[in-house]
Amino acid sequence: MADTRVPPGADADDAGEGQELRRTEHGAQIHEVAATTTDREFTIAARTQTQMVLRRFLAHKLAVGSLVVFLIVVVASLIGGRFWRYDYADITPEFSSPPSLKHPMGTDSIGHDSMAQILRGAQKSVQVALMVALLATTFGALIGALAGYYRSWTDSALMRFTDLVLTIPAIALLAVLAANVSETAGNWFFIGLVLALLQWTYIARVVRGQFLSLREKEFVEAARALGASDARIMFRHLLPNATGSIIVNATITVAVAILLETALSYIGLGIRPPDTSLGLLVSTGQQAATTRPWLFWFPGIFIIIIALTVNFIGDGLRDAFDPTQTRVRA
Amino acid sequence: MISFIIRRMVITIPLVLLASVLVFILVANSGDPLADLRGRQPPVPPQVIQAREKMLGLDKPLPQRYWHWITNFVQGDMGKTIRGVEVRPLLWQRMQITLRMVVLASIIAIVLAIGAGVLSAVKQYTVTDYTFTFAGFLFLSMPVFWLAALMKEYGAIRLNKLFGKQVVFTVGPESPNLAGSFGHRLADYAGHLVLPTIALALISFAAWSRYQRATMLDVLGADYIRLARAKGLSRSRVMVRHALRNALIPLVTVVAIDTGAVFGGAVITERVFAWQGMGALLVQGVETSDPNILLAWLMVTSVLVVLFNLIADVLYAVLDPRIRYG
Numbered sequence: 001m002a003d004t005r006v007p008p009g010a011d012a013d014d015a016g017e018g019q020e021l022r023r024t025e026h027g028a029q030i031h032e033v034a035a036t037t038t039d040r041e042f043t044i045a046a047r048t049q050t051q052m053v054l055r056r057f058l059a060h061k062l063a064v065g066s067l068v069v070f071l072i073v074v075v076a077s078l079i080g081g082r083f084w085r086y087d088y089a090d091i092t093p094e095f096s097s098p099p100s101l102k103h104p105m106g107t108d109s110i111g112h113d114s115m116a117q118i119l120r121g122a123q124k125s126v127q128v129a130l131m132v133a134l135l136a137t138t139f140g141a142l143i144g145a146l147a148g149y150y151r152s153w154t155d156s157a158l159m160r161f162t163d164l165v166l167t168i169p170a171i172a173l174l175a176v177l178a179a180n181v182s183e184t185a186g187n188w189f190f191i192g193l194v195l196a197l198l199q200w201t202y203i204a205r206v207v208r209g210q211f212l213s214l215r216e217k218e219f220v221e222a223a224r225a226l227g228a229s230d231a232r233i234m235f236r237h238l239l240p241n242a243t244g245s246i247i248v249n250a251t252i253t254v255a256v257a258i259l260l261e262t263a264l265s266y267i268g269l270g271i272r273p274p275d276t277s278l279g280l281l282v283s284t285g286q287q288a289a290t291t292r293p294w295l296f297w298f299p300g301i302f303i304i305i306i307a308l309t310v311n312f313i314g315d316g317l318r319d320a321f322d323p324t325q326t327r328v329r330a
Numbered sequence: 331m332i333s334f335i336i337r338r339m340v341i342t343i344p345l346v347l348l349a350s351v352l353v354f355i356l357v358a359n360s361g362d363p364l365a366d367l368r369g370r371q372p373p374v375p376p377q378v379i380q381a382r383e384k385m386l387g388l389d390k391p392l393p394q395r396y397w398h399w400i401t402n403f404v405q406g407d408m409g410k411t412i413r414g415v416e417v418r419p420l421l422w423q424r425m426q427i428t429l430r431m432v433v434l435a436s437i438i439a440i441v442l443a444i445g446a447g448v449l450s451a452v453k454q455y456t457v458t459d460y461t462f463t464f465a466g467f468l469f470l471s472m473p474v475f476w477l478a479a480l481m482k483e484y485g486a487i488r489l490n491k492l493f494g495k496q497v498v499f500t501v502g503p504e505s506p507n508l509a510g511s512f513g514h515r516l517a518d519y520a521g522h523l524v525l526p527t528i529a530l531a532l533i534s535f536a537a538w539s540r541y542q543r544a545t546m547l548d549v550l551g552a553d554y555i556r557l558a559r560a561k562g563l564s565r566s567r568v569m570v571r572h573a574l575r576n577a578l579i580p581l582v583t584v585v586a587i588d589t590g591a592v593f594g595g596a597v598i599t600e601r602v603f604a605w606q607g608m609g610a611l612l613v614q615g616v617e618t619s620d621p622n623i624l625l626a627w628l629m630v631t632s633v634l635v636v637l638f639n640l641i642a643d644v645l646y647a648v649l650d651p652r653i654r655y656g
Contacts, residue, residue, distance in 0.1 A: 160345065160348075163345055163636075163639075164345060164348055164349055164352065166635065166639075167345070167346075167349045167632035167635045167636055168349070168352070168353070168628065168632060169628075169631050169632075169635070172612055172627065172628055172631065173356070176356055176357060176360045176616060176624060176628075177356070177360065255470075255471065259471075259473055262473050262475075263473060263474070263475060263598050266473070266475045266598065266601075267597065267598065267601050267613060269613075269616065279473070279475075282473070282475065282476055282479070283475075286479045286483065289479065289480075289483035289484070290483055290484075290487070296479070296483070300473070300476040300480075303471075303472075303473050303476065304468070304471050304472055304473075304476075307470075307471030307472075307473075308467060308468065308471035310471075311467050311470055311471050312467065315467075
């Protein structure tokens, strides 16, 4: 899908800009040549693949804005709880108080500060999502790489295994497994692990598809002729070419994992009290949606902000890695 | 073509069998169905527990239990719940309730997604495109339980106040003790369906419309579209006859695959609106560690997923003649 090689036509803007730059540099150099003697008449700044992707990503304003917001939310949720004046378990004398300067997001019926709880909940959700993205991407890419590179029976076996995992509905497996180990069930690490066990299939399919076509390219043949080992071809020659789609899919996995984790916590099979998560907060806040709306709105909006920014970042990355996809020729 | 379908079906049989083993091991290791009995105060005599174990077949080794279960299952006997209720009629009844919620929502979602996706692609980078794109991303990022609860807690109450009587309902698939004329009952069903349908439709619409937009853009960039325009066909004819027809093929397969998952996928929405469907059955099965409910539920949904994957493959081959039946 996302091909990291830059197609000749697609990069027209960048090339034009580059030429412009070279011309002025050339002019500048000529003047200087008279004064100082340089061994080169002009310099050409060659951009690496990474620089080009980065430039295209930075040009995508929505994606950059989303990245900033997402990073703020992540940092706030991971360490913000320590700096906030209340702990998520603290019980304050004000109960059911609407948002005020003292409690920017109000308090619940027992007197918990909602902001402290939301920060704690977001922390758990973000931890789960990042862990899932990391594990699922690594495992999925590995399975996909092996299947796509070796083909034949390795491919068949691995892909049937992928199909098998796909037949089990995610929420059902989670429900069964989460109930299984009740001591650890509320543990974010366990939930992340289970989610990762299911989420790798999509990345595996994408990477396999890329490897199937990449392995036929001439540069692979050249590497093999030079005596490169299978592992070297896979990790040094093929994998870098599939980076684009892997990264894009990793961001999508983050968004999916956030929504899955909150849904699971909402039905009571995810993170459990006394700890808290955004899904759990919505679930308790829902009962009071009309009388104490802040309990319902804030955690929900937090989920949407996280998932939305991640999705926008993914979209920006997709465009950055593959400029052909969004351009219509007709 | 026929041999392609048969070959595909033959592959799915071992897949389903493997899935059944996996499901069985999973359920056998998840929770103790007798935990409730063991934990009771005053303690239940051990003979009672042993008798119950024997009844559920828990005293036998795992492979033997699996064999017993799978042979009964393929004959249509799904066993009984811990409370002694037959699982098959229970599952069937719950599935009908879920279907009622899901079918209409899926149809609405498909129509909306095609419309929005195509319009977005044709008018790429215009206000229309940005509006649909933003809506798509928003619903893609919105937890279904939050959207459903939002409509339930705010929308329903306002709407009912507006009409001066209860027109949309927020609990269950129908009013308790529902009776009366056919028209009256139909209105009641419809009133209960409105909110879950909108919630489910909007969430499914999001992913599908993004997908439809991408495929439509792909098609619009193809050379044969330029050719069609160049030889003088009208824009609308090119859009509908040449572009749309081809851009629908990938969506058909995506929808088919998602439909398989949808039977189990309405778990959350059912929970919000208190429908006693498949989702509620799963939660009940998990909470009581009821092996036969869980086994039947997981098996039926995985068979459906496999089945709809097969349908997707076949549809793809039928609709796109370029696909080789390899």
